[in-house]
Amino acid sequence: MTAELDLFYAPPHGGWTVDDLPAVARTTDRRFELLDGSIIVMSPQTVFHARVKRRLRDVLATQAPGGMDVELEMAVQITRKSAPEPDVLIYRDDYDDEEALISFEDVVLAVEIVSNESEERDRFTKAFRYAVAKIPYYWRIERYKDDDKRLRAEIHAYELDTSAGKYVPAAPPERERLVVDLGFPVEVDVKALYP
Known part of the structure; x- marks a missing residue:
């Protein structure tokens, strides 16, 4: 869990890009999306x-x-x-x-x-x-x-x-x-x- 939190709270210099998405996806089973260089973790669906x-x-x-x-x-x-x-x-x-x-x-x-x-x-x-x-x-x-x-x-x-x-x-x-x-x-x- 700590590695996952570090990933989401410590973006690379300049922010995340679409090139980073496959690596991000391999570190978590949570749903997320990329907006303006930030990874947005989505809450569970209703x-x-x-x-x-x-x-x-x-x-x-x-x-x-x-x-x-x-x-x-x-x-x-x-x-x-x-x-x-x-x-x-x-x-x-x-x-x-x-x-x-x-x-x-x-x-x-x-x-x-x-x-x-x-x-x-x-x-x-x-x-x-x-x-x-x-x-x-x-x-x-x-x-x-x-x-x-x-x-x-x-x-x-x-x-x-x-x-x-x-x-x-x-x-x-x-x-x-x-x-x-x-x-x-x-x-x-x-x-x-x-x-």
């Missing part, structure tokens, strides 16, 4: 997070056209010092089975499911990084409690305004049914994502 992520992937996989794939938690190389792992992503599938990094240029949609531990990263840091990388679409999934105090999902769908270099809403925040165009039509029954 049932909400895992279930929404899996169900959304399954829905999107049935709608993605040929040549596109939908995956969970694949590292997307944005720069040498940033390779975040969106919870769900749609990308152009030109990769062999041994690839560990997806190029930002191939990503069509990055989805982050906000948790207590990742609120600021998912709402601000990652959205900014994805916009700078010109990923065309970004979704953020928030939790809320319905009138019966049951946990539910709400999708905030954004598209890149290329002239401004930032995301703008592609639809109002949706708790029922999201219908958007990602270069192909997508429809998500948001209520079915959780519980």
Whole structure:
């Protein structure tokens, strides 16, 4: 455990890069991502997070056209010092089975499911990084409690305004049914994502 902690708290001079990721992965079984030269260790997932992520992937996989794939938690190389792992992503599938990094240029949609531990990263840091990388679409999934105090999902769908270099809403925040165009039509029954 001490070697693992030393690894995460003592980055190399200049910060971590994507070249360091295989060595970092060999030292821990914890999930992590690279943001701005720092290794971010991810907290354990909640049932909400895992279930929404899996169900959304399954829905999107049935709608993605040929040549596109939908995956969970694949590292997307944005720069040498940033390779975040969106919870769900749609990308152009030109990769062999041994690839560990997806190029930002191939990503069509990055989805982050906000948790207590990742609120600021998912709402601000990652959205900014994805916009700078010109990923065309970004979704953020928030939790809320319905009138019966049951946990539910709400999708905030954004598209890149290329002239401004930032995301703008592609639809109002949706708790029922999201219908958007990602270069192909997508429809998500948001209520079915959780519980």
